Each structure stands twice: as structure tokens, then as C-alpha cells.
Amino acid sequence: MTRTVAVIVGSLRKASFNRRMAHALAALAPANLKLGIVEIGGLPLYDEDLEADTPSAWSAFRDAVRPADAVLFVTPEYNRSVPGALKNAIDVGSRPYGQSVWSRKPAAIVSVSPGAIGGFGANHHLRQSLVFLDMPILQQPEAYIGGAATLFDDAGGIANEGTRKFLTGFMARFDDLIETALAGR
Amino acid sequence: MTRTVAVIVGSLRKASFNRRMAHALAALAPANLKLGIVEIGGLPLYDEDLEADTPSAWSAFRDAVRPADAVLFVTPEYNRSVPGALKNAIDVGSRPYGQSVWSRKPAAIVSVSPGAIGGFGANHHLRQSLVFLDMPILQQPEAYIGGAATLFDDAGGIANEGTRKFLTGFMARFDDLIETALAGR
Amino acid sequence: MTRTVAVIVGSLRKASFNRRMAHALAALAPANLKLGIVEIGGLPLYDEDLEADTPSAWSAFRDAVRPADAVLFVTPEYNRSVPGALKNAIDVGSRPYGQSVWSRKPAAIVSVSPGAIGGFGANHHLRQSLVFLDMPILQQPEAYIGGAATLFDDAGGIANEGTRKFLTGFMARFDDLIETALAGR
Amino acid sequence: MTRTVAVIVGSLRKASFNRRMAHALAALAPANLKLGIVEIGGLPLYDEDLEADTPSAWSAFRDAVRPADAVLFVTPEYNRSVPGALKNAIDVGSRPYGQSVWSRKPAAIVSVSPGAIGGFGANHHLRQSLVFLDMPILQQPEAYIGGAATLFDDAGGIANEGTRKFLTGFMARFDDLIETALAGR
Numbered sequence: 073m074t075r076t077v078a079v080i081v082g083s084l085r086k087a088s089f090n091r092r093m094a095h096a097l098a099a100l101a102p103a104n105l106k107l108g109i110v111e112i113g114g115l116p117l118y119d120e121d122l123e124a125d126t127p128s129a130w131s132a133f134r135d136a137v138r139p140a141d142a143v144l145f146v147t148p149e150y151n152r153s154v155p156g157a158l159k160n161a162i163d164v165g166s167r168p169y170g171q172s173v174w175s176r177k178p179a180a181i182v183s184v185s186p187g188a189i190g191g192f193g194a195n196h197h198l199r200q201s202l203v204f205l206d207m208p209i210l211q212q213p214e215a216y217i218g219g220a221a222t223l224f225d226d227a228g229g230i231a232n233e234g235t236r237k238f239l240t241g242f243m244a245r246f247d248d249l250i251e252t253a254l255a256g257r
Numbered sequence: 258m259t260r261t262v263a264v265i266v267g268s269l270r271k272a273s274f275n276r277r278m279a280h281a282l283a284a285l286a287p288a289n290l291k292l293g294i295v296e297i298g299g300l301p302l303y304d305e306d307l308e309a310d311t312p313s314a315w316s317a318f319r320d321a322v323r324p325a326d327a328v329l330f331v332t333p334e335y336n337r338s339v340p341g342a343l344k345n346a347i348d349v350g351s352r353p354y355g356q357s358v359w360s361r362k363p364a365a366i367v368s369v370s371p372g373a374i375g376g377f378g379a380n381h382h383l384r385q386s387l388v389f390l391d392m393p394i395l396q397q398p399e400a401y402i403g404g405a406a407t408l409f410d411d412a413g414g415i416a417n418e419g420t421r422k423f424l425t426g427f428m429a430r431f432d433d434l435i436e437t438a439l440a441g442r
Numbered sequence: 443m444t445r446t447v448a449v450i451v452g453s454l455r456k457a458s459f460n461r462r463m464a465h466a467l468a469a470l471a472p473a474n475l476k477l478g479i480v481e482i483g484g485l486p487l488y489d490e491d492l493e494a495d496t497p498s499a500w501s502a503f504r505d506a507v508r509p510a511d512a513v514l515f516v517t518p519e520y521n522r523s524v525p526g527a528l529k530n531a532i533d534v535g536s537r538p539y540g541q542s543v544w545s546r547k548p549a550a551i552v553s554v555s556p557g558a559i560g561g562f563g564a565n566h567h568l569r570q571s572l573v574f575l576d577m578p579i580l581q582q583p584e585a586y587i588g589g590a591a592t593l594f595d596d597a598g599g600i601a602n603e604g605t606r607k608f609l610t611g612f613m614a615r616f617d618d619l620i621e622t623a624l625a626g627r
Numbered sequence: 628m629t630r631t632v633a634v635i636v637g638s639l640r641k642a643s644f645n646r647r648m649a650h651a652l653a654a655l656a657p658a659n660l661k662l663g664i665v666e667i668g669g670l671p672l673y674d675e676d677l678e679a680d681t682p683s684a685w686s687a688f689r690d691a692v693r694p695a696d697a698v699l700f701v702t703p704e705y706n707r708s709v710p711g712a713l714k715n716a717i718d719v720g721s722r723p724y725g726q727s728v729w730s731r732k733p734a735a736i737v738s739v740s741p742g743a744i745g746g747f748g749a750n751h752h753l754r755q756s757l758v759f760l761d762m763p764i765l766q767q768p769e770a771y772i773g774g775a776a777t778l779f780d781d782a783g784g785i786a787n788e789g790t791r792k793f794l795t796g797f798m799a800r801f802d803d804l805i806e807t808a809l810a811g812r
Contacts, residue, residue, distance in 0.1 A: 298674065303639070338752055
């Protein structure tokens with residue numbers, strides 16, 4: 073069954089490894105998963121006072137995430153945690169109180185970094201937020217992807233066959249989680 | 258459908274608030290959930306060298322957890338993290354490599370402390386381990402139970418009606434997660 | 443000796459409990475500590491591409507933090523972590539690579555929330571970032587301040603005498619850390 | 628000035644990479660630092676009830692750590708967190724209430740793992756405990772040491788020159804922290 077997946081990319085720069093990873097994952101995903109990036113770069117910093125006249129960028133973001141069946145986070149690590157821009161998007165989507173767009177959507181996280189550690193710190197900080205947001209989360213496999221600079225081939229695919237298989241399996245397991253979680257609602 | 262739940266209590270002292278909480282939760286759980294405490298106090302510290310002649314206490318523990326449908330952790334916080342005794346039980350159950358008894362069992366966590374914070378630190382550190390152990394985890398409601406000294410009535414039940422309702426709801430949601438997760442396997 | 447402390451407030455709303463806490467802490471601090479809030483609400487989301495023509499708000503923020511002797515973070519918890527706006531300020535201050543304004547400045551964290559848990563999750567996620575930023579951090583006392591709605595008296599001071607004494611002691615210990623850490627550089 | 632450093636090794640197996648790392652670090656440390664391993668493998672699991680007749684292994688451990696000037700933790704990661712045996716040692720040393728042997732001792736952490744991530748999860752969970760234990764902690768450099776299987780040369784030294792220089796620098800920075808922290812007491 074076709075499922076829509078809102079993809080949130082944690083880096084804003086144009087040539088972002090994580091943006092490229094998001095595109096590569098869309099190509100590796102089971103055919104029934106329709107991945108689409110929801111942009112976060114234009115969201116004003118969350119400030120509850122602004123809800124009196126909700127910024128249109130907030131409303132558009134919420135409206136884009138709300139209908140999705142699931143959410144895929146693809147993120148770098150900044151200063152051993154989630155980038156501010158990504159955390160801001162989470163905060164914006166979680167409010168106003170009682171109207172969170174994240175609630176009960178199954179989720180998965182891929183963290184990508186240039187170094188060896190693969191964004192472990194960002195990955196797990198994000199998981200702590202997803203507890204509060206009540207999002208069923210893919211536990212295994214974990215996806216800490218290091219060595220970002222040599223990840224991609226010229227066509228934007230995953231250059232290394234082992235990594236490609238791993239990520240293909242990751243998306244298949246995410247597909248399973250989505251079906252399981254949605255069946256349980 | 259009847260489901261067996263292995264209950265792991267993080268404190269070893271006899272009058273432990275968490276042990277009492279485990280008993281109280283058994284009474285509040287849906288009738289189809291059969292909760293039983295699996296003791297961890299007699300487990301030798303995990304040391305891979307000992308697997309050459311596996312301690313009988315390790316084998317007994319693994320044999321007790323393996324057949325359970327789900328796992329409920331009820332734990333205090335020691336030094337802002339999981340008690341060593343509980344972490345040791347997790348380590349014992351996770352080995353030998355490829356034979357983890359935890360794998361894919363749905364899980365929930367209740368943390369109980371005398372102070373206000375309700376074991377938040379232990380609760381989330383434990384969640385990080387459950388990612389690796391591939392255990393689908395109850396996200397909401399979170400159960401950080403403070404004020405342990407006044408929690409129980411003389412019969413060992415939950416004294417406060419609001420808390421009792423909250424924990425009854427918690428066990429109902431855990432029951433839902435168990436069915437959802439097992440259906441998805 | 444007079445020491446300047448850059449205060450970063452994690453909430454942007456005008457009537458923020460954390461902003462009020464920042465003012466209350468300035469009044470309770472040892473006389474030699476000069477606390478001044480550095481505003482973060484006008485910082486564009488961090489995007490490395492923008493460094494080609496660095497936004498003036500970023501430069502102004504960096505210039506305001508750089509000369510400070512120490513940093514005090516006063517923050518709520520959003521979705522069990524640091525607010526996006528605060529994390530963004532940390533990210534902005536940490537770049538460009540090699541020019542972080544945070545490096546080696548002694549730091550302390552006060553987290554404030556309406557509920558009982560007092561921002562424990564935000565407090566410790568922030569600590570993980572401060573490891574990377576190489577900021578000596580006040581370990582004890584920890585300041586998880588719950589019950590924000592009744593914290594302040596009409597003059598903006600701390601209403602409860604026990605809390606006032608606690609926070610006075612907290613600022614004294616922070617003062618000690620600042621002297622110790624600066625002496626060691 | 629000569630300083631004694633209690634070294635706590637998180638793995639109990641005889642051929643432990645972390646034990647070998649502890650020995651290698653002793654050889655790379657500045658001459659004034661005297662490192663000595665304090666064993667944790669014989670500590671009964673912490674149980675407050677046992678304090679009525681304190682186990683001699685607990686007393687011996689506490690007596691061994693108490694006089695040290697500083698503490699170095701060298702640990703693997705088990706299930707994305709601190710090994711149970713190490714957490715148990717921390718719990719034992721932290722009690723009885725008010726008599727923690729850890730309090731105010733400067734500390735550093737080296738985490739070692741076979742894989743690429745280098746024990747990041749254990750490293751940071753341990754840091755959260757050290758906040759509560761009031762131990763000034765080395766922030767930079769962080770030491771996540773992966774690829775444990777090829778770390779050592781035949782003499783037990785660090786085989787790779789870059790890693791050896793890194794760890795030498797790490798111990799020098801730890802030495803600085805020890806002097807700074809002790810001067811500030």
C-alpha cells in the first residue's frame with residue numbers, strides 16, 4: 073500500500089551530504105514508500121508569542137507534515153546534538169499544544185557525518201524528543217553513516233555496495249514498522 | 258489473548274519502592290497480561306571469559322526471560338543513570354552474541370524515585386540500550402513517578418487516585434503496544 | 443575580580459519564565475559577576491552557505507559572546523531537549539571552524555519548567571554539546587527548577603526562600619568555577 | 628607534583644582491550660601522574676540492605692579510591708551504555724549517602740570499542756553520572772577510540788603513531804585539569 077513519508081533534512085546548505093542521502097534513500101526505498109522532503113530552512117524560530125498571528129511558514133510546514141503517514145529524519149550532528157534548524161522544525165511542528173503534527177507517526181533516523189562516529193549524538197538526542205512526540209521509532213538497524221565525503225557516486229547514488237545494501241535493508245525495515253504501527257492505531 | 262510479561266526490577270533492597278510498584282502494576286494491568294518478576298540480584302557481573310563455563314545463574318535468567326512475550330522495566334535512578342544491577346542484567350541477557358533474549362520483545366519503562374524528577378535520567382539511558390536490543394518501546398505515556406515515599410497505601414496499592422488512573426492507562430497502552438508489535442513480527 | 447557572564451535565555455517569548463529567572467539570578471549573583479543577556483531571537487538558522495556573506499546578526503552575536511569571561515544558560519525544555527532557538531545560537535557561535543566563541547569559557551546551566559521535572563532532558567542534552575565546545579561546566583549543584591508558575595514574587599525575585607538560597611549558592615559555586623577555570627588557562 | 632590516579636576499567640575479561648589501554652595510558656602519561664588500576668570485578672551488586680554489614684569488597688574498593696587525587700575511566704560500551712560492572716562500581720563508591728568517594732575528584736574518560744563509534748554512548752552516559760558525583764571532567768579532547776583489534780603493538784603500546792600522540796596529548800590535558808581542579812578546591 074502506498075505510504076507517504078515526510079523527509080526532514082537537518083542541514084540547510086545546498087550541497088549537504090544529508091540532502092543527498094535523502095535523495096539516495098528515496099531511490100533505495102520500497103516502491104510503495106513515497107518520500108518527499110519538507111523544507112525547514114524558512115521557519116522562523118519558535119516563539120509562542122507569534123502564535124497570536126501564526127507565521128505562514130509555520131502553517132505551511134505543519135500542513136505539509138500532517139497528512140504524511142510517516143517521517144524520516146536525515147541529519148548531521150552539530151556540536152554533539154541535533155542541528156538547531158532541525159530542532160526548531162520539531163518544536164514548530166509540535167505546537168500549539170494538543171495539535172502536534174508528529175503524534176503517532178512512525179519514524180526512522182539516518183545520521184550522516186564526515187567523521188567515523190556517524191552522528192551518534194544527534195541520532196540519540198533526536199530519539200529522546202520522539203519519545204515525547206509519541207512517534208514509534210525504528211530501533212534496528214541503527215544508521216550511523218560516517219565518511220560522508222566518499223559516500224556518493226557521480227549519479228548521487230550510494231557508491232559502496234555494502235552501504236547500499238545496508239540502507240536498502242534499513243528502508244525495508246522502516247516500511248515494516250510503518251505497516252505495523254499504522255495497523256495498530 | 259494472554260501475554261506473559263517479564264518484569265525486571267532495578268533495585269535489590271527488600272523494601273524497594275520499585276518492587277512495590279511492580280506488584281502494584283500487576284494488579285492494575287489488563288487481565289490478559291500476566292506479570293512475573295524475574296530476579297536479577299544473583300547474577301554474577303558480566304564477564305565474557307565466564308561464558309566458557311556459563312554461570313548457572315546467567316542461564317536461568319536467560320531461560321526465564323526468553324519465553325516472555327514482553328518486558329516491563331521498573332527502576333530507580335542511581336547517579337543519574339540505570340542502577341548497575343539492572344544494567345548488568347541487560348548485559349547478561351544480551352549475550353552470547355546473536356542469542357540475546359531481549360530481541361524484538363516489546364518493552365515499557367516505569368521509573369520511580371523519592372524526589373520530584375522521577376528517574377528521568379535512568380529512564381532515558383535505558384531507552385538508549387533498548388535501541389540496540391531492538392525492543393519496540395512504549396513512547397507515551399512516559400512514566401516518571403516521583404514522591405515514592407507516599408505512593409502506596411497500606412495494602413500495597415497506589416494511594417493516589419490520579420496516579421492509579423495514570424498507571425492503569427499506562428498498562429493499557431502497553432498492552433496495545435504488545436499486540437501491535439507481536440502482530441508485526 | 444569583576445567577571446562578565448554572557449547569559450543565554452532559551453525561550454523567546456516576552457513573559458518567559460526563563461528570562462525572569464535570568465534577571466533573578468543577576469540579582470542573586472556575587473557582586474563581582476556582571477550578568478548580561480545576549481539575545482538569540484534574531485539569529486538566522488545556521489547554514490554554512492551563508493558564511494560567504496556572514497549575516498550581521500551572526501557577527502553581532504559572536505562579538506557579544508566572545509569577550510565574556512563565562513556563559514550562563516537559562517533554558518526551558520522543548521520536546522525533552524534544548525529549544526531549537528538555543529541550539530541554533532550554540533551552532534552559530536561555534537562556527538566558522540576554529541573560531542568558536544564558546545571555547546574554554548566556564549559555563550553553568552539552569553533549566554526551568556512549569557512541571558516537576560525541571561528541564562532535566564534539556565539540561566543534560568546541553569551538557570553533551572558543552573563537551574564538544576570545551577566549556578568547563580558546573581557539576582554541582584544541578585539546577586532543575588520546576589513549578590515555574592509560582593517561582594516569582596511581584597518584584598520579579600524568587601518567592602520561595604529555600605529556592606532563593608539554593609540559587610544564591612548555585613551562583614556562588616559558579617563564581618568559584620569561573621575563578622578556578624580561568625586560573626587554569 | 629605527584630598525583631595518584633585511580634583507573635577504573637569497565638571490562639572484566641582478562642584480554643580486555645580496555646585493560647590494555649589502561650596500561651598503555653600509564654606509559655604515555657606525564658611522569659608525575661601515578662596510574663593504578665582499582666579492580667571492580669569482585670564487587671557484589673549494590674544493594675542498600677547490605678550496608679547493615681558492609682561487604683568487605685565494597686569497603687576495600689572505597690578505601691582504594693578515596694585517597695586518589697583523580698579518576699580515569701577506561702571503558703567499552705555494552706548495549707549503547709556503560710557496562711553493568713562499571714556502573715555497579717560507581718554505585719558502590721557513591722554510597723553510603725554523604726560518603727561518596729568520587730566527590731570533587733577530577734576525572735577523564737577513554738572509551739574503546741572494536742567498531743568505528745568508539746563507545747560514544749558509554750562515554751556520554753558516564754558523563755551524566757559524573758555530574759551527580761560532582762567530578763570536574765575533561766571536556767577536550769574527547770577520546771572515542773575505535774578499531775580496538777589493531778590498536779596495540781606486540782609490547783602492549785599503541786601501534787599507530789597518530790593515536791599515540793593523541794593519547795599522549797589527552798593525558799597531558801588531563802594532568803592540566805587535575806592541577807586546575809585541585810588548586811580550586
